[in-house]
Amino acid sequence: MALAIVAALLLAACNAARPTVVVTGVPPASEGGPDRMAQISGRVRGARPGDAVVLFAKSGLWYVQPFQLKPFTTIREDGTWTASTHLGSEYVAMLVRAGYQPPATLETLPEVSGPVIALVRVTGSADAPQPRPRTVSFSGYEWVARQVSSDRGGVNQYAADNVRVSDDGALHLSITERDGIWYSAEVVLTRTLGYGTYTFSVRDAGPLDPAALLTFYTYDDDGPAANFREMAIAIRRPDARARLSGQYILQPSDVAANVARFVVPPGMVTHSLRWEPGRVVFATNRGRRPTPAQSNGVQHEFTVGVPSTGKERVRIALYYFRNSPLPPQRNVEVIIERFQHFP
Numbered sequence: 527m528a529l530a531i532v533a534a535l536l537l538a539a540c541n542a543a544r545p546t547v548v549v550t551g552v553p554p555a556s557e558g559g560p561d562r563m564a565q566i567s568g569r570v571r572g573a574r575p576g577d578a579v580v581l582f583a584k585s586g587l588w589y590v591q592p593f594q595l596k597p598f599t600t601i602r603e604d605g606t607w608t609a610s611t612h613l614g615s616e617y618v619a620m621l622v623r624a625g626y627q628p629p630a631t632l633e634t635l636p637e638v639s640g641p642v643i644a645l646v647r648v649t650g651s652a653d654a655p656q657p658r659p660r661t662v663s664f665s666g667y668e669w670v671a672r673q674v675s676s677d678r679g680g681v682n683q684y685a686a687d688n689v690r691v692s693d694d695g696a697l698h699l700s701i702t703e704r705d706g707i708w709y710s711a712e713v714v715l716t717r718t719l720g721y722g723t724y725t726f727s728v729r730d731a732g733p734l735d736p737a738a739l740l741t742f743y744t745y746d747d748d749g750p751a752a753n754f755r756e757m758a759i760a761i762r763r764p765d766a767r768a769r770l771s772g773q774y775i776l777q778p779s780d781v782a783a784n785v786a787r788f789v790v791p792p793g794m795v796t797h798s799l800r801w802e803p804g805r806v807v808f809a810t811n812r813g814r815r816p817t818p819a820q821s822n823g824v825q826h827e828f829t830v831g832v833p834s835t836g837k838e839r840v841r842i843a844l845y846y847f848r849n850s851p852l853p854p855q856r857n858v859e860v861i862i863e864r865f866q867h868f869p
Contacts, residue, residue: 529651529814531809537850539545539644539830544572544644544666545570545571545572545621545643545644546570546571546572546574546621546644546646547568547569547570547619547620547621547644547645547646547825548568548569548570548619549558549566549567549568549617549619549646549648549850550567550569550632551565551566551567551568551608552566552648552649552650553565553566553583553611553613553617553649553650553651553653554613554650554651554788555613555614555615555616555649555650555651555652556613556614556615556650557585557613558635560605561597561676561677561745561747561754562612562613562674562676562698562747563592563610563611563612563674563675563676563677563679563681564610564611564613564674564675565610565611565614565675566581566591566608566609566610566611566617566619566730567608567609568606568607568619568646569605569606569607570601570605570607570621571605571645572644573601573605573621574623575623575655576600576623576624577619577621577622577623577643578598578599578600578601578622578624578626579598579599579600579601579607579609579619579620579621579622580598580599580617580619580620580622580626580628580776581595581597581599581609581611581617581619582617582618582620582632582635583599583611583613583614583616583617583618583622584611584614584615584616584617584618585612585613585614585615586758587631587632587633588618588631588632588633589612589614589630589631589842590615590628590630590631590633590641590777591609591610591611591612592609592610592611592612592677592681593677594630597628598618600636610675610677610681612677613650614650615649615650615771616647616648616649616650617647617648617650618644618645618646618647619634619645619646619648620636620644621642621643621644621645622640622641622642622643623641623643623765624825625641626641626642635647635764639768641864643705644764657673657674657686660673660689660785661716662689662691662697662713663691664691664695664697664713664862664865665697665752665864665865665866667715667716667717667865668715668716668717668834669689669697669713669714669715669716669842670713670714670716671684671688671689671711671713672684672686672711672712672713672714672843673686673710674687676712678843678845679739679846679847679849680710680846680847680848680849681848682708682710682845682846683707683708683709683710684709684710684711684712684845685702685709685710685711687702687709688701688702688710688711688844689703689711689712689713692861695863695864696729696861696862696863697842697861697862697865698859698860698862699711699712699713699740699842699843699844699859699860699862699864700844700857700858700859700860701735701738701844701845701846701854701858701859702855702857703865704855708845708846708853708854710843710845710846711843711844711845712772712841712842712844712845713841713842713843714839714840715839715840715841716839716842718804718835718836718837718839719840719867720835720869721801721802721803721869722800722801722867722868722869723798723799723800723801723866723867723868724742724744724798724800724801724822724840724865724866724867725797725864725865725866725867725868726742726759726796726797726842726864726865727794727795727796727814727862727864727865728740728761728794728795728796728797728860728861728862728863729794729860729861729862729863730788730792730793730794730795731761731770731795731860732763732769732770732792732793733859734761734762734763734770734858735763735854735855735856736762736763736764736765736766736768736850736852736860737847737850737852737853737854737855737858738762738845738847738854738858739760739761739762739843739844739845739846739847739862740760740761740762740843740844740860741758741759741760741761741795741842741843741844741845742758742759742797742840742841742842743756743757743758743759743760743775743840743841743843744756744757744801744839744840744841745760745838745839745841746836746837746838746839748836748837749833749836749837749838750833752777752778753776753778753831753833754777755775755833755835755836755838756775756777756833757775757776757777757799757801757832757833758773758774758775758777758808758839759772759773759774759775759797759808759810760773760775761771761790761797762847769789769790769792770790770792771787771788771789771790772787772788772789772790772810773785773786773787773788773799774786774788774799774808774826774828776806776828776831776832776833777817777867780798781831783830783831784831786808786826788810788824788826789824790810791810791811791812791823793812793813794812794813794814795810795811795812795813796811796812796813796814797809797810798810798811801832803827803832803834804829804832805827805829805832806827806828807825807826807827807828808825808826808827808828808834809823809824809825809826810824810825812821814863840865840867842862842865844858844860847855
């Protein structure tokens, strides 16, 4: 009897000391995609120094979160943790020992053993509050202001208040800081335009903060995973003393031939892309010239890897470029005077 009591006490002590992980803030259940993110949070008990949380979201397979290159979520001193995750139907949080190397994807979840010391699986929330959509009218088109986080340029939060159209019809996008959090701005066209010429006339962006990036791009949430039909014009200033520089980009951008760099002229500038089957011509010109021309600007043509049309929509974004060595030194604003599309 005494031995049985001792064994029971030892078992109870082991169970009491067993590390645990729970999810307290559950993201919504939604179709996955590289541009759809939300916050997830939780708590661990019994963790040792060096332990970390590894997250997975289910979208067909289980994908490590928030990024393959940044798969570990730090545990705070009070045992809580918070991270961003791409959306999925289910979510998993694992408490792991130092040295564990999570895979990019999983078909089945691991057992709790070895370096995986605790695991919890939750279904995405069906009743998570969603922000009320906010639209703006700009250049004769309706645009939706982004209000959920994304991983473009690093995980960024977005605020609808950072998007406005002034009395003269210009679109104002801002990066602002509130309570220690930087909020970016993005608008998404409400419909697909297909092939044709797209132009974006920008008032002088020369004072752009080095931590800010302005981009005009097409994107299809349901497009092929290799590129999501993304073609982009990205503008930033590498440092406070440098001139504005730009890149014309086809995805995937890790292919050297898919990126062309250029210097942005000072003053009023119009960026454009002419998209045809198997061909896209990017151009940047001084003033408000709506079509590509080389006399007063730059131009680059791609004929390999150009996506076909699908459900892509035009997006305009101004966001905190998280790879910048310093955060923005002050709030940032860029003014887009006009957008045009010519079939």
